[in-house]
Amino acid sequence: MTERAEAIAAAGDAARSELAATHEAREVTLPASRAAIRACALAIRAVQRHEFDAARAHIAEAATLLAQADAATVAHGAIRYAGFLQDAHKEFAEANLTLAFVEGTPLPSAADLGVDAAAYLNGMAEAASELRRQVLDLLRAGDPARAESLFAVMDDVYAVLITIDYPDAVTGGLRRATDALRAVLERTRGDVTHATVTARLQAAVEQSRRA
Secondary structure (H helix, E strand, O other), X not given: OOHHHHHHHHHHHHHHHHHHXXXXXXXXXXXXXXHHHHHHHHHHHHHHOOOHHHHHHHHHHHHHHHHHHHHHOOOOHHHHOOOHHHHHHHHHHHHHHHHHHHHOOOOOOHHHXXXXXXXXXXXXXXXXXXXXXXXHHHHHOOOHHHHHHHHHXXXXXXXXXXXXXXXXXXXXXXXXXXXXXXXXXXXXXXHHHHHHHHHHHHHHHHHHHHO
């Protein structure tokens, strides 16, 4: 074998070794990310039902899966930033923030969750949208004060997100998530306003009857 042929063979071996390691990282990360997203969806569903212990259990499962995925991609940026792991991080942020909003516990930071700012903010936008169901349930249950409190959380989130003015390539498409939240917020504002006005009219009628 000539010296040039040996160099070509060595380059091929090095590339093969690198690609094998990247493929192995992908084989770990992709299923772990998908499983983490499923666990986060189950956590959000549990939060909506006020099954907070179950939600925390699903979140813990997702955290374990994401730790595996993060470890597998430390030296493989092409896999780490391929998209599916960022999606899982966003869903993880959404599950944790939805739980905190509904349960009334302290808000975890992006650093607490081990996610970047883009995943955190996109997760926050979706968590705020999840509150619409809680607000409507509370209005039906005759608890307008709590409904208005959660609506205020939605409004506070939107007020922050509209100040994040960076390209979508930096924010992970946050502008679209913010626009979607605005639509949900306005529909919910109408529901809360209607319920408040109705409650005041009913109170006025009852008062006039007692007079």
